[in-house]
Amino acid sequence: MKNFIWYIIIILLVSCEKQSNRDIQTENKNMLIVDGIIGSYPAKYEIKLSRSSETLNQQPVAVTGAEVIISSSDGVHVLNESPAKQGSYFTDSLFFARPGPEYTLYIFIGEDVYSAKTSMVAGYQLKPLAYSSGGNNFFQIIRPVNSFSSSYACMFKVNLNWSHLAYCQGNTGECEAELMFYSLPFVDVGEIFPPQSQQVFFPAGTIIKQSYYCLNTDHAAYIRALLLETTMNGGLFDVSRANLPTNLSNGAAGYFAACYIVNFPEQIAN
Amino acid sequence: MAKAVTEHHIAYRHFYCYKRSLMTAILFLLFSSCIMAQDINKTISIKAKNISLAEFISLVSTQSGLHFSYSSQQIPVNTIINVSVKIKKIADVLHEVLTPLGIEYVLVENQIVLKIIPGLPDNYHKGKLQPDGKKKYTLSGYMKDALSGEVLTGANIYTSDTYTGTSSNEYGFYSFSLPEGRYLLKVSFVGYQTLNDTVILNKNISKNYQLPLLKMNIPEVLISAEDNLSDKAVNFTESIRISPLELDQLPGFAGDIDIVKAMQSVPGIRTYGDASANFYVRGGNRDQNLILVDDAPLYNPSHLFGFFSAITPDAIRDMNVYKNNFPFNAGGRLASVIDIRIKDGNMKRFGFSGNLGPYTSYLTFEGPFKKDVASFFISGRISNLNWLAKTRLSNSKKLKINFFDLNAKFNVIVNKNNRLYISMYGGQDIFSRNIRQGQSTFGVTWNNILGSIRWNHIYNDRLFSNTTVYYSRYNYFLYLSKESDNYWKSSVSNISLKSDYSYFPDPSNTIRTGIRASLYFMDPGNVHFGNPDIQQNIKVIPDGKCAEVSVYAGNEQLIGEKISLEYGFALPVWMNFGPTTVYRFNTAYQLMDSLNYGQEVYHTSLAFDPRFSFFWQVNKKTVLNFKYSRTSQFIQIISNSISPLTSMEVWLPAGPNIHPQACDEFSTGYQMVFKKPAISVSADAYYRQYYKQVDYKDHANLLYNPLIEGELRFGKTQAYGIELMFRRYSGKFTGWISYTFSRAIRQTDGVNSGNPYPADFDSPNNLFVNLTFKTNKHWVFSANWMYLTGNPYTLPVSFYYFNGYSVPVYGSKNNGRLPDYHRLDIAITYNINKPSRKYQHALELNLYNVYARANAISMNFNKIIDDKGNFVVPADLQGNYEIVPSVISVAGIIPSINYKFSF
Numbered sequence A: 001m002k003n004f005i006w007y008i009i010i011i012l013l014v015s016c017e018k019q020s021n022r023d024i025q026t027e028n029k030n031m032l033i034v035d036g037i038i039g040s041y042p043a044k045y046e047i048k049l050s051r052s053s054e055t056l057n058q059q060p061v062a063v064t065g066a067e068v069i070i071s072s073s074d075g076v077h078v079l080n081e082s083p084a085k086q087g088s089y090f091t092d093s094l095f096f097a098r099p100g101p102e103y104t105l106y107i108f109i110g111e112d113v114y115s116a117k118t119s120m121v122a123g124y125q126l127k128p129l130a131y132s133s134g135g136n137n138f139f140q141i142i143r144p145v146n147s148f149s150s151s152y153a154c155m156f157k158v159n160l161n162w163s164h165l166a167y168c169q170g171n172t173g174e175c176e177a178e179l180m181f182y183s184l185p186f187v188d189v190g191e192i193f194p195p196q197s198q199q200v201f202f203p204a205g206t207i208i209k210q211s212y213y214c215l216n217t218d219h220a221a222y223i224r225a226l227l228l229e230t231t232m233n234g235g236l237f238d239v240s241r242a243n244l245p246t247n248l249s250n251g252a253a254g255y256f257a258a259c260y261i262v263n264f265p266e267q268i269a270n
Numbered sequence B: 001m002a003k004a005v006t007e008h009h010i011a012y013r014h015f016y017c018y019k020r021s022l023m024t025a026i027l028f029l030l031f032s033s034c035i036m037a038q039d040i041n042k043t044i045s046i047k048a049k050n051i052s053l054a055e056f057i058s059l060v061s062t063q064s065g066l067h068f069s070y071s072s073q074q075i076p077v078n079t080i081i082n083v084s085v086k087i088k089k090i091a092d093v094l095h096e097v098l099t100p101l102g103i104e105y106v107l108v109e110n111q112i113v114l115k116i117i118p119g120l121p122d123n124y125h126k127g128k129l130q131p132d133g134k135k136k137y138t139l140s141g142y143m144k145d146a147l148s149g150e151v152l153t154g155a156n157i158y159t160s161d162t163y164t165g166t167s168s169n170e171y172g173f174y175s176f177s178l179p180e181g182r183y184l185l186k187v188s189f190v191g192y193q194t195l196n197d198t199v200i201l202n203k204n205i206s207k208n209y210q211l212p213l214l215k216m217n218i219p220e221v222l223i224s225a226e227d228n229l230s231d232k233a234v235n236f237t238e239s240i241r242i243s244p245l246e247l248d249q250l251p252g253f254a255g256d257i258d259i260v261k262a263m264q265s266v267p268g269i270r271t272y273g274d275a276s277a278n279f280y281v282r283g284g285n286r287d288q289n290l291i292l293v294d295d296a297p298l299y300n301p302s303h304l305f306g307f308f309s310a311i312t313p314d315a316i317r318d319m320n321v322y323k324n325n326f327p328f329n330a331g332g333r334l335a336s337v338i339d340i341r342i343k344d345g346n347m348k349r350f351g352f353s354g355n356l357g358p359y360t361s362y363l364t365f366e367g368p369f370k371k372d373v374a375s376f377f378i379s380g381r382i383s384n385l386n387w388l389a390k391t392r393l394s395n396s397k398k399l400k401i402n403f404f405d406l407n408a409k410f411n412v413i414v415n416k417n418n419r420l421y422i423s424m425y426g427g428q429d430i431f432s433r434n435i436r437q438g439q440s441t442f443g444v445t446w447n448n449i450l451g452s453i454r455w456n457h458i459y460n461d462r463l464f465s466n467t468t469v470y471y472s473r474y475n476y477f478l479y480l481s482k483e484s485d486n487y488w489k490s491s492v493s494n495i496s497l498k499s500d501y502s503y504f505p506d507p508s509n510t511i512r513t514g515i516r517a518s519l520y521f522m523d524p525g526n527v528h529f530g531n532p533d534i535q536q537n538i539k540v541i542p543d544g545k546c547a548e549v550s551v552y553a554g555n556e557q558l559i560g561e562k563i564s565l566e567y568g569f570a571l572p573v574w575m576n577f578g579p580t581t582v583y584r585f586n587t588a589y590q591l592m593d594s595l596n597y598g599q600e601v602y603h604t605s606l607a608f609d610p611r612f613s614f615f616w617q618v619n620k621k622t623v624l625n626f627k628y629s630r631t632s633q634f635i636q637i638i639s640n641s642i643s644p645l646t647s648m649e650v651w652l653p654a655g656p657n658i659h660p661q662a663c664d665e666f667s668t669g670y671q672m673v674f675k676k677p678a679i680s681v682s683a684d685a686y687y688r689q690y691y692k693q694v695d696y697k698d699h700a701n702l703l704y705n706p707l708i709e710g711e712l713r714f715g716k717t718q719a720y721g722i723e724l725m726f727r728r729y730s731g732k733f734t735g736w737i738s739y740t741f742s743r744a745i746r747q748t749d750g751v752n753s754g755n756p757y758p759a760d761f762d763s764p765n766n767l768f769v770n771l772t773f774k775t776n777k778h779w780v781f782s783a784n785w786m787y788l789t790g791n792p793y794t795l796p797v798s799f800y801y802f803n804g805y806s807v808p809v810y811g812s813k814n815n816g817r818l819p820d821y822h823r824l825d826i827a828i829t830y831n832i833n834k835p836s837r838k839y840q841h842a843l844e845l846n847l848y849n850v851y852a853r854a855n856a857i858s859m860n861f862n863k864i865i866d867d868k869g870n871f872v873v874p875a876d877l878q879g880n881y882e883i884v885p886s887v888i889s890v891a892g893i894i895p896s897i898n899y900k901f902s903f
Helices: A002-013 A217-229 B002-013 B021-042 B054-065 B090-101 B244-248 B258-261 B385-391 B392-397
Strands: A016-019 A032-037 A046-051 A065-072 A077-079 A088-090 A102-109 A112-119 A131-135 A138-141 A153-161 A177-184 A207-215 A253-258 A259-261 B043-052 B068-070 B080-089 B103-108 B111-116 B136-145 B156-159 B165-167 B173-177 B181-186 B193-203 B209-213 B239-240 B270-273 B279-281 B289-293 B318-321 B336-342 B351-357 B360-370 B374-381 B399-415 B417-435 B441-458 B464-479 B486-507 B508-526 B544-559 B563-577 B580-585 B590-598 B601-605 B609-618 B622-633 B635-640 B650-653 B660-675 B679-697 B710-730 B733-748 B765-774 B780-788 B796-802 B806-809 B821-831 B840-848 B856-860 B886-888 B894-902
Touching: A032 A102, A032 A112, A032 B796, A046 B796, A102 A253, A217 A253, A217 B360, A217 B806, A253 B796, B043 B054, B043 B090, B054 B068, B054 B080, B054 B244, B080 B090, B090 B181, B090 B193, B090 B318, B136 B193, B136 B486, B165 B173, B173 B181, B173 B486, B181 B209, B193 B765, B239 B258, B244 B318, B258 B270, B258 B318, B258 B336, B279 B289, B289 B894, B385 B399, B486 B679, B508 B590, B508 B635, B508 B650, B544 B650, B580 B601, B650 B856, B679 B733
Parallel strands: A032 A253, A112 A253, B068 B111, B136 B209, B289 B336
Antiparallel strands: A016 B886, A032 A046, A046 A088, A065 A077, A065 A102, A077 A088, A102 A112, A131 A138, A153 A177, A153 A207, A207 A259, B043 B080, B103 B111, B136 B173, B156 B165, B156 B181, B181 B193, B239 B318, B270 B279, B318 B336, B351 B360, B351 B894, B360 B374, B374 B399, B399 B417, B417 B441, B441 B464, B464 B486, B486 B508, B508 B544, B544 B563, B563 B601, B563 B609, B580 B590, B609 B622, B622 B660, B635 B650, B660 B679, B679 B710, B710 B733, B733 B765, B765 B780, B780 B821, B796 B806, B821 B840, B840 B894, B856 B886
């Protein structure tokens, strides 16, 4: 009887999701996509350039041969394209940004010039994200609780690596993962009632590297829009869909940001 | 006949001899009565001018074989009359001809005996048969249900010859004036037996009518445009009436009859689809529909995110749907008015009714405090979903899901001129989920609380008033942590006073006027923290406080017998008052500055809403109409949700940054009703232009945002359509087909590059088919099939990767559509007792979405399939995954078996 009731409630209340075979009309927009963050400590920062694709799951086409410059009151910095990683342009390892100046990214591709402006907010102290047991000696990162009233916005990047464990030696699955978590000063229905998300469990002994990025207002708005179109999208309470905002000019998409970045010491899950 | 009577006597003589003979005697007794009744019910046709009453009697006798008996000294047999009847029952013909003459008939043995109606004035038969046209007198009173004493809204009373008459108002009151004379009146209402009555109008008369229900408690017309399909073929009417008896026959969702889903059968009204309480009328948005429950507005008509509607079907006495030219006293919305009247309570006897089902159960109790003077009604419903707490589903997720609602009403007839009603409604939803044991339970709760006190007063035979004080409040809580008492809350409430007056100077005019004053309070969403230290540092979104005063006046005017006009206006004045902070934005919607106001009116809006209707009764079967109306709206839901389900809702008033919305509508309609065959056909066409429609910038931040008004954009919507309906309203098979072609195109600066786009609820083709088959007194089969063009949807045209996320690039707004929606519902009802029994109970099997059509509510391009086969959003951004396009639907086939009972 219980099973019957459970079945009934499932069909009544729980949505049914199926693969869609419906064709959609696509077009080759060939938009320049910029994905880059410069940080607050000296390091090689990466600006990725690619093109939009016409179909879903199509690997992005890297944009090579571009001239990439970051300019600010502190000076002009030319980025170099990595020969090993097409479409990635790196600063030198001494480069860093700081709160105060406005940073302008210039990208020259043939005749086309693209630009984006950004600035950094001052950093603040946060605690690393905790993890909890997911059972069977596996763990899971606990998502930060959104207070909705915070005056700051941040994102956490969590690298998990368990490739060194014996567990992974005979395992053909993934042995590392990169997770992003956000604490934004917004309330959205999609955050409260999100679609089901991929569960990432990691075994004891996993090396956890955490860092957090302090976001300025525009960057936070961009991240919110990004989440609305990706991780918050596809639940039962979707909102109107729209293209992401951008700080890039000339029809490019993506975002160029400057963030105060804090790296936490490595942890070993146990 | 003679043979039957003889057998009857024989049977009687042997009464004490055999038991079997007793049975035989009873059967024959019944049989003989039947034969007489059958003769009286035979049909005849007579067409004659200027014949004497004696000649008429002779004609009837010849055609029917019936014998008449009368005293020629008492009965004015030389009276000259005109008769024109075609295939009509003898009983009806006799009543129609004789009653105006002050004559009644009785059946004695096999004779029809004619007698003078007792109590007539001495000079009655010497007076004129026709009205003299000089002095006018008023006939007024109430229309009631004979069994329960409930007042009837929209019941017709009219003279049988000229069809001059009126309809009872929402309180059951009617009034009309006629020249002095005697009249044969017909009193009729859908689902009730038609009454014939003779009135000698030589003074103002107050008379109440009590209409008995049809023997089979099954109406012949499901959705009626208030044309009771009696001799008065079509009415001049603005509304579409849905009665509870009619609702009861529709297949319901999970066994619950749903007022919103019932409305989807009305052409021009479009619901969202499965599990949604959202509905859209003629291109209007969902917040442009005003739902009134005993005059008080119901802000959220849904339970369980929209799976169930908020009002228990058992509590509804009457529901009128106005798609345009709303009642003068019910303004404030652009698209429609749904006027729901809760049952008053049985004035005659105690009764109860209920429904036991797998998903919900409800119980109703009603009765008189004092017979024919005061009564009460109370009805409650609870969801049966609590057992989820004991299922595997909730054990893993700690899910709680529950809702209830309660209707209560009390009414008292203080005296013949005063009546008082007090009604209350409360409903609540609770949905929560424990994320971390004992630490974090989040969820949503919403509740509607409303009540009204109404006073009906009859100043004199021609002046009726209703004064109502009503209150309504809607709260929405989003609990971030129940344990810590942290929540987000929004609310809207109003307290109002309105006084309406109906003046009936003559049968050709009904003047309505009144005034309404309201105070509105809106909390656009604030966060509350249990920890006072946090609470004192959080931002506060200012409340909206407003007042509205509206005066209105209009006249319903008959010009001759064939033309009816309705014209009038409403003049609403809207005022915003403080204390509050108003943010000002520049033309690019950037914040310029803010102004703090004290307790003062800081902004005023004024509107003028004229309306005009023209009806032309082309012939007895056909009516044409043309209508124009302008409406204004001052409050709106701020939500960019594209989900069919109710979620976090914010209401905001018009003010310095939000202009009042307005709508102009032009419409024309055509209606034909045939008695044989029993069918009707209607067609309507409309054009609407909506102004200052609320729209949103991309990814608008609408919750807990002090600058929410800067997220809004304002545009216009053009809506037009054709609505067709064909129905068969009598016979074993009844039903209807309605089809609507409609478009709603929106254009807003700052949205979709300023280009026009289909509104989210634009759905060009809607088809609804209902079929009901009654086999006998016990079985009723009913089926609905509906089809809707898929909702507009914004689809991607390209993709890119950003920081591991697959990001869609959209084309123009609403550039695609979801797959078309269609669904078949079936209901099979077995009435266990015969309709004549006092205790009625029935078993009802409902199958919602019989062929399990997976009607999509969304299309997604952001999910992968995990190891368990679930569609999930990827979390590992460095992982190698393949996005799989998917569609979500919310309801498969939903069976339910309900047991319904009433006493």
